Amino acid sequence: MPAGGPASALHRAVRTARRHLAAPLLVGLLAAGLVHQGIEPRYVAEARLRVEGGPLDARAGAVRRSQFQLITSREFARQVLHRTGIGARLAAPGGLAALMSFPSAFAAAPSDDERALRAIEAGLRLSTSGDGRATIGFTAADGVLAADVANAFGDSYVELRRSFGDGAAPVSLSRAVPPRQALGLSPLEWGLGAGTFGFALTCLMQAMWRRRTRPVPAASTPEAAAADVPQAPVQHLPWIGSRLDEESEEAPKRTRSRLGRDGELADLSRLVRLRGTAARLVVVTGPSADEGTAQCALALGRSLAACEKRVVIVCLDVTAASLAELTADPRAPGLTDLLFGVASFSDAIHRETASRCHVIPPGRGAREADGLVASERLGLILRALVETYDHVVVAAPPLGVLEEAKRVAALGPTLILVTQPGARTTDAVQAFDALAARGFGDIAMVTFADPVPGRLPHAA
Structure with a gap:
């Protein structure tokens, strides 16, 4: 049989369960055993006395009640113990007391008579009524013992009345019957409950301990990131619209025809579509604050929406003028309202009139991008949007200079780095390295051709 067959899987399952x-x-077994032995069942047996004779007046009833108090x-x-010899059964320890009893040489224990008297005082109950009736009840761990004690007290009282020759008011006794049902839960039920609780509590403590001692992933803290555990490699996606400004003397000169803005935008949109689920969250940023970064995010979102994709554009760069003009009302609820918890998704998401995109405008309130990037709610909002839309395009401020950008990088987005046309290649490489240092893994760079005033096209 192969090593990975059913026998091997069964062996692994048994080993894991063990x-x-x-x-x-x-x-669980220890708790069940201790509770089962420690909990004693409680049985109640009752013997009834009745004074024979006609109706009683109030004075006679009070006299007979006082006689019953004897x-x-x-x-x-x-007298009952000496007459019946039931004291040995009452003095016998039960439950855990029987297992943990010490010899008299190590601990001074009360005598059997004293233990029997204490058991009688703890378990005997007497109730009387004005019509010459009395009920002798006794509670014990054994139903037969409870009935025997109640009957012993009833018989002794009847014998005492006869010995004094009180024939004018004879007393009849209805003997107690051993009860079949104990009071409350049985020791077995208590033991099963304690065993289940001990089992569940131990499983919970084991789970908490395993979670506490689980090794921390390498990328979770700066110390672990600097350790010997290798980090996930940074994937350099194609540089769209780039041109080699610095040539090596040994290498032959490579020429590349520069596409227009529409062609470069089409390449960028195609790149995002080809990545599929890996590009459900797309973050567009730049090495420095520039209106072209926000325009690139808008154009990319509109291009994806034109391809029958469900797209939402999130305006994280609250300083970009083009993002503030996406809604007719400049004070419409947006991202800042979501982050502060003063608006819901249905209030903050708007339909853009110029395309099929949904947009979340900057919103009202704070106008500092650093604080928005550092918000813990930002990650929750973006995760919720990713579950709903095919692509979530975030128009972000420069993230390479923000320490808080690690929160965004932890979401695993596809990052688009928009560089300025005519800028030096070394500046673009430095911006790339800064984003990689923040934890971004999939970075694509785009440099649009000759800048023209106005917005980028709505679709590729």
Whole structure:
């Protein structure tokens, strides 16, 4: 049979179950055993006395109730113990006391009679009524013992009345019957409950301990990132619209026809579509604050929407004038309202009239991009949008200079770095390295051809 066959899978499953369930099972069984032995069932048996005779007046009823009180006296209890010999059964320890009892040489224990008297005082109950009736109840861990004690007290009282020759008001006894049902839960039920609780608690503590001792991923902290664990490689996506400004003397000169803005935008839109789910979140930024970065994000979103994609443009760069003009009302709710929790998604998402895009404008409130990038709610908002749209295009401020940009990088976006036409290649490379240092992995660079005033085209 191959090594990865059913026998091997069964062996791994048994080994995993043994490693994870051994301790919870042991704790559950121990808790169930201790509680089962420590909890004693409580049975109540009742014997009834009745004084024979005609109706009683109030004075006679009070006299007979006082006579019944003799049953609860300690001296009467001693007489019952000596007469019936039931004291040995009452003095026997039960439950954990029987397992943990110490010899008399190590601990001074009360005598059997004293233990029996204490058991009688704890379990004996007497209730009387004005019509010459009394109920002797006794509670014990054994139903037969409870009935025997109640009957012993009833028989002793009847014998006492006869010995004094009180024939004018004879007393009849209805003997107690051993009860079948204990009061409350049985020891077995208590033990099962304690075992289940111990098992569940141990499983929870194991899960918390494994989570606490789980090794931290390499990219979670700067210290771990600087350790020997290799980081995920940075993927340099194609540089759209680039031109070699500096040539090597050894290498032959390479020529490249420069496309117009429409062609470069089409290349960028095609790149995002080809990446599919890897480019559901697209962040457009630049090495420095520039209106062209916001225009590139708008043009990219409109181009993707023209290809029957569900697209939303998120205006994170609150200083770009072109982003503030996306809605008819400049004070319409937007991203800042979402971050501050004063608006819902339905309030902040608007339909752009010039295309099929949805847009989240900058919104009202703070106008500092640094604080918005550092917000913890930004990641939650972008994750929720990614679950709804095919592409979420974020028009972002320069992220290479923001330490808080690591929060955005942790979302794993496809990053578009928009460089200025005519800029030096070394400046673009430095901007690329700065973004890579913030944790961005998939970076595409785009340099549009000759700048022209106005907005970029709506679609490729």
